[in-house]
Amino acid sequence: MSYVTLPYPFEPVEAPPEYRGKPEIDPKKCIGCGACSRACPPDAIRVEDDLVSGVRRIILDVSRCIRCARCEEVCPTGAIKLTREFELATPSKEDLLQIVEMRLARCSICGKYVGRTVRQIEKAKAVLSPLPRDRLEELLRVMTLCEDCRKRRVAQALQGVPTALLKVWGEVHG
Amino acid sequence: MGKETISVDYVEKELREALGKLVLETRRVADNQLIVVVPRSEVAEVAKRILERFREFEAHLSTHVATDERLINGHFVATYWISVNAERGDVWIGIRAYVPPSDSKVPSLTPQYPGANWYEREARDLLGIEPVGHPDPRRLVVPDDLPKNFHPLRKEVKYYEKVFTEPSFEFKKPRKYEIVVPFGPYHVALDEPAHFRLYVKGEEIVDVDYRGFYNHRGIEKLAESRLTYNQIPFIAERICGICGFTHSTAYCQAVETAAKIEVPDRARYIRTIMLEIERIHSHLLWIGVACHLVGFDTGFMHAWRIRERIMWLAERLSGNRKTYGMNLVGGVRRDILEYRKKLILDALRELRKEYKQFVDMLVSTKTFIKRCEGVGVLPRDKAQAYGTVGPTARGSGRRIDVRKDHPYAAYKELDFRVPVYSEGDVLARAMVRIEEVLESIWIIEQALDKLPGGHLLADVLEVPPHQEALGYTEAPRGENVHYVRTGHYNRVYRWRVRASTYNNLPAVPEMLRGYTVADAPLIIASIDPCYSCTERVVIIDVRSGEKRVLSEEEFNALSRKSRGLGR
Numbered sequence: 001m002s003y004v005t006l007p008y009p010f011e012p013v014e015a016p017p018e019y020r021g022k023p024e025i026d027p028k029k030c031i032g033c034g035a036c037s038r039a040c041p042p043d044a045i046r047v048e049d050d051l052v053s054g055v056r057r058i059i060l061d062v063s064r065c066i067r068c069a070r071c072e073e074v075c076p077t078g079a080i081k082l083t084r085e086f087e088l089a090t091p092s093k094e095d096l097l098q099i100v101e102m103r104l105a106r107c108s109i110c111g112k113y114v115g116r117t118v119r120q121i122e123k124a125k126a127v128l129s130p131l132p133r134d135r136l137e138e139l140l141r142v143m144t145l146c147e148d149c150r151k152r153r154v155a156q157a158l159q160g161v162p163t164a165l166l167k168v169w170g171e172v173h174g
Numbered sequence: 175m176g177k178e179t180i181s182v183d184y185v186e187k188e189l190r191e192a193l194g195k196l197v198l199e200t201r202r203v204a205d206n207q208l209i210v211v212v213p214r215s216e217v218a219e220v221a222k223r224i225l226e227r228f229r230e231f232e233a234h235l236s237t238h239v240a241t242d243e244r245l246i247n248g249h250f251v252a253t254y255w256i257s258v259n260a261e262r263g264d265v266w267i268g269i270r271a272y273v274p275p276s277d278s279k280v281p282s283l284t285p286q287y288p289g290a291n292w293y294e295r296e297a298r299d300l301l302g303i304e305p306v307g308h309p310d311p312r313r314l315v316v317p318d319d320l321p322k323n324f325h326p327l328r329k330e331v332k333y334y335e336k337v338f339t340e341p342s343f344e345f346k347k348p349r350k351y352e353i354v355v356p357f358g359p360y361h362v363a364l365d366e367p368a369h370f371r372l373y374v375k376g377e378e379i380v381d382v383d384y385r386g387f388y389n390h391r392g393i394e395k396l397a398e399s400r401l402t403y404n405q406i407p408f409i410a411e412r413i414c415g416i417c418g419f420t421h422s423t424a425y426c427q428a429v430e431t432a433a434k435i436e437v438p439d440r441a442r443y444i445r446t447i448m449l450e451i452e453r454i455h456s457h458l459l460w461i462g463v464a465c466h467l468v469g470f471d472t473g474f475m476h477a478w479r480i481r482e483r484i485m486w487l488a489e490r491l492s493g494n495r496k497t498y499g500m501n502l503v504g505g506v507r508r509d510i511l512e513y514r515k516k517l518i519l520d521a522l523r524e525l526r527k528e529y530k531q532f533v534d535m536l537v538s539t540k541t542f543i544k545r546c547e548g549v550g551v552l553p554r555d556k557a558q559a560y561g562t563v564g565p566t567a568r569g570s571g572r573r574i575d576v577r578k579d580h581p582y583a584a585y586k587e588l589d590f591r592v593p594v595y596s597e598g599d600v601l602a603r604a605m606v607r608i609e610e611v612l613e614s615i616w617i618i619e620q621a622l623d624k625l626p627g628g629h630l631l632a633d634v635l636e637v638p639p640h641q642e643a644l645g646y647t648e649a650p651r652g653e654n655v656h657y658v659r660t661g662h663y664n665r666v667y668r669w670r671v672r673a674s675t676y677n678n679l680p681a682v683p684e685m686l687r688g689y690t691v692a693d694a695p696l697i698i699a700s701i702d703p704c705y706s707c708t709e710r711v712v713i714i715d716v717r718s719g720e721k722r723v724l725s726e727e728e729f730n731a732l733s734r735k736s737r738g739l740g741r
Contacts, residue, residue: 004482016486020493041405068408068499073507082493 015084020067022085025060025100029079031119032056032102036071036080045071054104054113062088062096077123107146114146180231180263182208189224189267196220204431204643206580209253209268217271218281221254224267225287232260232574234561235283237644237655237672238293239268240301242329246640249273252280252303254290255644255655259574264581266644273303282308289561291680300327315387326395333392333399377690382683394669402664403429403637407501410656413671415496416459419452420649421656421671422501427582428645428658429503429666433637439584439626441505446584446621447518448491448498448506449647450614454525455484456650457607457614460702464604465536467696468545473536480528487521490514505631515622522615529615533608546601550685550697553598560681563674564652565610566701569603571596576648583647588620600700607702640667649674651702675701 006013015021037045037058044064048057060080071080090096104113105121121143128136145153158166186208190197199211212220225233236257243251249272258265271280282305283290294305295314302325312318316326319339325331373381393413397406410425411418423445430437458481465473485495491514492498500506510518536542552562557570567574575592577585593609595602642659652674661667678701685697 004479016490018490018493020499039404041401041408066408066412066497066499067494069493069507070404070408 015086017084019084019086020069020082022062022088023060023065023067023069023071023080023082025058025098026079026081027100029077030058030100030102031077031079031123032058032100032117033076033120033123034058035074035076039070039074041068041070042066049104049113049115051104051113051115054106056102056104056117058100058102060098060100062098063093105144107149108141108144109149110146112146112148114144116143177262179261180258180265182206182265185258185263185265185267192223192227193220203268203641206264207266207268207431207644209270211270211272214271214273214280216281217252217254217269218283218286221256221269221283221290222286224256224269228256228258228262229558231258231262232558232572233258234558234563234677235287235289235293236266236561236646236653236677237657237670238290238297239657239668239670240297240303240327241659241668242301242327244275245329247272248275250275250278250301250303252297254283254293255657257580257646257653259572259579261573261578264579266580278302279304279306281306284308284310288559288680289677292676299325301325302328315390326392331395333395372686372691372694374691377692379686379689379691379694382686384679384683386679394671397669398661398666400665403503403634403666406666406669407503408499410671411497411499411501413673416456417452417649417651417654418496419448419498419501420647420654421673423449423583424645424647424654424656425658425669425671426501426503426645427647428643428656428669429637429660431643431645432641432658432660433503433634434641435504435632435634437505437632438629440509440628441630441632442584443621443625444506444508444510444630445501446588447510447618448488448500449583450618450621451484451488451491452498453614453650454611455481455488456702457611458484458529460607460650460699461536461604463699464546464600464696465542467699468542470539470542473532473539473542476532476535480525480532483521483525483528487517490517502631503637504634505629507630509630510622510625515625518618518622522618526612526615529611536608543601545693545696546599546604546700548599548601549689549693550600550700551598552681552685554596556681556684557598560684561677562652562681562701563677564649564702565603565606566652566678566681568592568594568606570598574653576646576653580646582645584621584624585617587624588617590617600696603700637664651675652678 032047034047037047042064044061044066046059046061048059050057067082069082072082088096102117102119105116105118106112107114121140124143125136125140128139131139142150182202182205186200186202189210190200193212196212196216197210198213201209201211203209210220221235225235233256235254237255239251239253239255241251241253243249251270251272253268253270256267256269258267273280280303282294284294284305285307291308291310292314294308295310295312297303298305299313299315302323313320321337321339324337372379373383393409397409401409407422407426411422413421429435458477462474462477462481465471465477488498489495491510492500492508500508552566552570554571557567557572562570562572563574571594573592573594576582577590578592590613593606593613595605637660639660639662642657645656645658647654654674655672657668657670658666659668682698682701685700686694689697
């Protein structure tokens with residue numbers, strides 16, 4: 001009859017295989033795209049870019065996490081997974097942070113850091129590889145430009161186009 | 175039963191004929207949901223007439239939605255949603271009035287229909303829509319010290335805005351070497367805060383007052399300000415610690431209806447299974463608490479022992495004992511795989527056996543029956559006047575159940591019985607729940623047997639803006655209604671949650687009057703309020719004017735002592 005009362009915590013209890021416990025990021029697989037942080041309902045995952053030192057930080061705060069596993073669902077590389085760990089009591093909230101750091105890519109024209117990681121661009125390359133070579137190179141060139149250089153590039157491309165035409169184009173495209 | 179049923183078309187035609195010029199516009203927002211726009215001055219009158227017209231159809235005020243649409247059409251909008259029940263037609267009627275901000279007043283429905291009391295006070299608190307002629311001028315949802323003319327749900331108020339005000343009550347100043355330890359109304363020993371004031375003559379309760387909403391967290395504002403469609407199911411699930419899944423289902427159904435998303439069959443069945451698992455654990459929890467309150471602690475222990483099996487099952491199916499996290503707009507996220515089917519069937523087989531033994535023991539226990547019988551009677555007419563729902567209504571003879579009256583998920587394809595008792599006492603409410611557990615087991619078994627194949631989640635590409643709809647479920651405590659108006663940028667424009675206790679709690683004073691203080695914990699608990707500890711009571715003797723606050727311990731002890739005292 002007493003199958004309900006367990007001697008926990010004197011004897012350990014193992015969570016069932018389906019259990020949703022503390023999430024963990026595999027730093028080897030993470031590409032720093034931030035999809036998890038967009039899906040996360042309680043903002044437990046933050047993304048911070050340091051454009052001076054060229055580092056992106058993915059900060060996972062398990063103390064805010066509600067174990068919904070949306071991050072696991074949206075991760076394109078399977079880097080974030082929920083474990084079966086549930087004993088998280090700690091005297092310091094710092095223990096519940098996981099910070100993954102990643103290198104940001106540099107702009108291929110001016111050399112400044114851009115808002116994308118090196119691994120994100122590698123991943124994009126792999127995904128886009130079936131495209132024709134010239135199209136792929138064109139896309140990769142755009143991808144590695146910083147915001148300023150990208151605007152400059154558009155402006156240059158539009159030089160020489162008659163103003164009247166630009167106006168029409170602007171009206172059509174808002 | 176062969177009784178007359180009605181359709182939305184019929185209702186639309188009849189209302190146009192009966193109300194004539196009062197109908198400014200009708201709008202069909204879903205197959206079973208009709209909005210009737212009426213002049214502002216007539217909204218209470220029209221609502222009253224519709225409630226009376228469909229009285230034999232067990233119509234009641236299901237929810238009231240106030241929205242700030244000043245950015246769209248320059249008005250506040252107040253909509254009284256009335257549901258037609260008793261399997262007499264799947265119809266929801268929304269009576270809508272546009273309220274100009276310069277004169278934000280509507281006539282109050284409360285004097286004619288007490289069930290509108292809280293709804294109208296909430297609309298006044300959150301949006302500043304003044305119900306003219308409302309008998310209770312006090313605030314309901316927002317604290318008393320919030321500045322006047324500050325209405326949190328108005329669109330110009332930011333969700334992170336903080337209004338610092340001085341509390342309006344005074345405390346004694348601490349003397350030297352003294353420190354103050356704040357203690358309550360968030361009492362550490364109680365699960366959730368709520369405050370009943372019982373006015374007594376000796377032992378007899380003559381009047382009751384309630385102040386609550388200390389737990390109002392403003393999640394509707396949070397949702398419309400910064401959460402996306404697929405983030406809301408997770409906060410919806412956390413509205414309640416017992417019946418969360420029913421809230422996330424109702425929310426998802428509201429968005430799905432508004433955006434015309436077809437949910438895959440398999441997802442509808444999986445939702446049904448999880449909803450019934452939740453009902454079983456919720457009812458077992460309640461039966462345990464009821465046993466405890468009448469001093470039958472053996473029953474309490476057994477009920478919770480049996481319940482544990484269901485908690486473990488839910489953990490294997492969803493990854494957590496309580497917060498299943500399985501709903502998204504368009505379907506569910508976890509499949510019921512073959513091995514999980516077996517887990518369910520094994521657990522249910524054991525559960526049914528143990529549960530039947532337990533019920534046999536419970537109904538033959540004199541203390542339990544004597545304490546419940548004839549106590550806290552809610553007559554049928556009162557049950558309808560307050561719009562009570564769920565087991566509270568069914569214990570008073572109202573034959574209503576959203577699963578039958580407005581079928582959702584897979585309930586239309588499944589066979590089950592709705593237990594109804596007409597006595598209206600605590601025992602009737604208990605028996606409804608006791609029988610529903612067995613029905614739930616039967617529903618799950620059928621759903622598993624019929625479980626169709628296919629996808630779990632519909633492809634949701636875009637939710638069109640400014641569509642509106644209701645989503646509804648039969649929670650363990652009764653009808654549960656969510657309203658959604660879709661917005662831009664992947665966000666809702668308005669999300670209105672109405673949990674079942676919102677309709678049941680205002681009827682509690684009716685149940686308490688004339689009974690003794692010792693019965694109060696059981697009577698209050700008999701509606702299964704969505705907070706389990708309402709036992710923090712101020713007792714005021716109307717003869718001497720003397721006040722005394724009973725602690726939870728004293729109150730429960732008093733309750734346990736009076737076994738066999740049922741009147």
